[in-house]
Amino acid sequence: xxxxxxxxxxxxxxxxxxxxxxxxxxxxxxxxxxxxxxxxxxxxxxxxxxxxxxxxxxxxxxxxxxxxxxxxxxxxxxxxxxxxxxxxxxxxxxxxxxxxxxxxxxxxxxxxxxxxxxxxxxxxxxxxxxxxxxxxxxxxxxxxxxxxxxxxxxxxxxxxxxxxxxxxxxxxxxxxxxxxxxxxxxxxxxxxxxxxxxxxxxxxxxxxxxxxxxxxxxxxxxxxxxxxxxxxxxxxxxxxxxxxxxxxxxxxxxxxxxxxxxxxxxxxxxxxxxxxxxxxxxxxxxxxxxxxxxxxxxxxxxxxxxxxxxxxxxxxxxxxxxxxxxxxxxxxxxxxxxxxxxxxxxxxxxxxxxxxxxxxxxxxxxxxxxxxxxxxx
Amino acid sequence: xxxxxxxxxxxxxxxxxxxxxxxxxxxxxxxxxxxxxxxxxxxxxxxxxxxxxxxxxxxxxxxxxxxxxxxxxxxx
Numbered sequence: 182x183x184x185x186x187x188x189x190x191x192x193x194x195x196x197x198x199x200x201x202x203x204x205x206x207x208x209x210x211x212x213x214x215x216x217x218x219x220x221x222x223x224x225x226x227x228x229x230x231x232x233x234x235x236x237x238x239x240x241x242x243x244x245x246x247x248x249x250x251x252x253x254x255x256x257x258x259x260x261x262x263x264x265x266x267x268x269x270x271x272x273x274x275x276x277x278x279x280x281x282x283x284x285x286x287x288x289x290x291x292x293x294x295x296x297x298x299x300x301x302x303x304x305x306x307x308x309x310x311x312x313x314x315x316x317x318x319x320x321x322x323x324x325x326x327x328x329x330x331x332x333x334x335x336x337x338x339x340x341x342x343x344x345x346x347x348x349x350x351x352x353x354x355x356x357x358x359x360x361x362x363x364x365x366x367x368x369x370x371x372x373x374x375x376x377x378x379x380x381x382x383x384x385x386x387x388x389x390x391x392x393x394x395x396x397x398x399x400x401x402x403x404x405x406x407x408x409x410x411x412x413x414x415x416x417x418x419x420x421x422x423x424x425x426x427x428x429x430x431x432x433x434x435x436x437x438x439x440x441x442x443x444x445x446x447x448x449x450x451x452x453x454x455x456x457x458x459x460x461x462x463x464x465x466x467x468x469x470x471x472x473x474x475x476x477x478x479x480x481x482x483x484x485x486x487x488x489x490x491x492x493x494x495x496x497x498x499x500x501x502x503x504x505x506x507x508x509x510x511x512x513x514x515x516x517x518x519x520x521x522x523x524x525x526x527x528x529x530x531x532x533x534x535x536x537x538x539x540x541x542x543x544x545x546x547x548x549x550x551x552x553x554x555x556x557x558x
Numbered sequence: 559x560x561x562x563x564x565x566x567x568x569x570x571x572x573x574x575x576x577x578x579x580x581x582x583x584x585x586x587x588x589x590x591x592x593x594x595x596x597x598x599x600x601x602x603x604x605x606x607x608x609x610x611x612x613x614x615x616x617x618x619x620x621x622x623x624x625x626x627x628x629x630x631x632x633x634x
Contacts, residue, residue, distance in 0.1 A: 310613065338614075441591055456592055457613050464596045465612070480593040519588070523572070526588040 182229035183290075184330045185371065185415045190226075197221060198422055205353040211424040212344045216317060218423065219326040226330075227290070235289050239271050243299040243323055244316070251306045251313045261307045265300055272296040276497045291330040293494055297454055298323050302337050304458055311337060318344065327419035331412055333430045333450035343425045356421045363418030371411020378404040394556065401554045402547040406434065409448070428453075434546070438529045438538040440508070440515045443546055451491070460487040477520065484512040500555040507549050559606065563627050566601045570594050580624035585617060595620065608633055 182190055201214050227233040250256070250264045271292065278287035302319065305311040314337075322340050348356060382400040387393045413430035420427040428450050437443035444452045460483045466472075467479035492505015519525055528534050551557060568578055571589035584590040590598075595612070598620075602608045608630055620626050 305613075308611075308613070310611070460592060461596055461612050464593060465600060468597065468600045476597065477593070483593075516591075516593070519591075529588060 182226050184226055185412055193225060194222065194419070201423055202357060205348065205357060205424060206350060208347065208350040208353065210347045215344065215423045216321050219321060219324055222326040223324060223329065230290060232289055239289060239292065239295070240324060242271060243268060244319065247299060247302045247306070247314060247319060248316065250303055256307055264303050268299050268303055269296060280497045294332045294334055295323055295329060297334050301454065301458065305337055325425070327416040327423070328427055331416070333413055333416065333427050334454050335427055340425065348424055353424070356424060360418040360421030363414045363421065367411045367414030367418055369411070370407045371415060375404050375408035375411060378407065397556055398547050398551040402550045405550055435543050436539050437542045438535055439542055440511045440545065443542055455487050455491055459490055460484065480516060481513045485509045488512065499558045500552055503558060504549060504553045507552055511545060560627055562606065563630055564623060566598060566605065567623050567626060570598045570601065578623055581622050583621055585621055602630065
C-alpha cells in the first residue's frame with residue numbers, strides 16, 4: 182500500500198481521521214490523537230509493504246542517536262559529525278541497495294525524508310536550538326504520517342509549536358476546510374492529471390528518436406510537477422486536519438525567471454533544508470575562516486556540494502548524480518552571470534523579458550528532469 | 559548604528575546610489591540572494607558584534623533595508 186494512492190487507502194485514512202476531526206471541532210487537543218493516527222497508519226502501510234520491521238529498526242536507531250546525542254555533555258565537533266554519519270548510514274545502505282541488485286531487499290519507503298528530519302534534529306541540538314527532545318514529540322516529528330513517505334520536510338521547532346497548541350473551534354473549522362480542499366485538489370492533480378499525462382502522453386511514446394525524446398521531456402516535466410505537487414498538497418491537507426501546518430513545497434515553479442528563482446519555488450522544503458543546513462553552513466564557515474581568496478569561490482563550491490548532496494539524496498544511480506551535477510553547474514553559471522552582468526538584474530524585471538526568461542528557465546529545468554527520469558542514462 | 563547597517567547592506571547588494579530605498583524588496587529586486595544573506599550576517603557579526611541565527615531567519619524578516627535595521631535594532 183502506498184500513501185495517498187488507491188481507494189482502500191483513502192477509505193482507511195478517512196475513517197482514521199474522523200476522531201481527530203471530532204476532537205478538533207470540539208476544540209480539544211489533537212497531539213495525542215495525531216500520534217495514534219500516525220502509529221496506526223504507519224503500521225497498516227508498512228505492514229502491507231513488508232517494511233514494518235525495517236521501519237521499527239530505523240526508528241529506534243534514529244531515536245537512540247538523537248536522544249543519546251542530546252545527553253552528551255561535551256558535544257565536540259567530532260562527536261557531532263559521528264552522530265550525523267551514523268544517522269545517514271541507513272539511508273546510504275538503502276540507496277546503495279537500489280544500485281546493487283544483490284542488495285535490493287533493503288528498501289524503506291520515505292527513508293530519505295525521515296533521515297533528513299533526524300539529521301536536522303541533530304544539527305539543532307548541536308547548535309543549541311534544541312536542548313533535550315522529548316521522546317514522544319521527537320517520535321511524532323520523525324514519523325509524522327502525512328509527510329512520512331514524500332515530505333514536505335518540516336522543521337522541528339515549527340512542528341513543536343503546532344502540536345503543542347490547540348486551535349480553537351473556529352480556527353480548526355478553517356483548518357479543516359483548507360485541509361479538505363487541499364486533499365481534493367491534491368488528489369485531482371496528483372492522481373487524475375498526472376495519471377492522464379502518464380497514460381495518454383508518456384506511455385504511448387516510443388523508446389527512441391529525437392522527437393519522442395523531446396515530447397517525453399515536456400510530458401515528464403508536467404507529469405512530475407502535477408504528481409509531486411499533488412502529493413504534497415494531499416500531505417499538507419491531511420496535516421491541516423491534524424492541526425499541523427506543514428510548509429508548502431511548490432510555488433508556481435514554471436514562472437521562475439532563473440535557476441535561483443526556480444529552486445526557491447520547486448520542492449521548497451528540500452531546497453531550503455539544503456540551503457540552511459549544507460550551503461549556508463559551508464559558506465559561512467568558509468567566509469569566517471577566510472578559506473578562499475575570492476569570497477564567491479565559497480558560494481560556487483557551496484553550490485557544488487549542495488547539489489551533489491541533492492542528487493545523491495534522490496539516489497546513487499548515474500541519472501540522479503548527473504542531475505545534481507547539472508543543477509550545480511546551472512546555479513554557478515546563474516551566479517556568475519548575475520555577478521558579471523549587472524544589467525541582467527533589471528532585464529529579468531521587465532514584463533516581456535521575464536516571460537522570455539521563464540521560457541528559457543523552463544527548458545533548462547525540463548532537460549534536467551529528462552536526465553532525472555533516467556531516459557538518457 | 560543605522561548608518562553602518564545601511565553601509566553593509568549597500569556594500570553586499572552592490573546597490574547603486576539612491577537605489578536602496580528603505581522599503582525596497584531586496585530579494586525581488588535581485589539584490590539579495592542566499593550568498594549575499596550569509597555574507598551580510600558575517601559582516602554584522604564581525605563589524606557590529608550581532609549574531610543572527612540563519613536557520614530561524616525568514617526571508618520576509620530581512621526583505622527590505624527597513625526590516626533589517628528594525629531587526630538588528632531589536633537584537634542589539
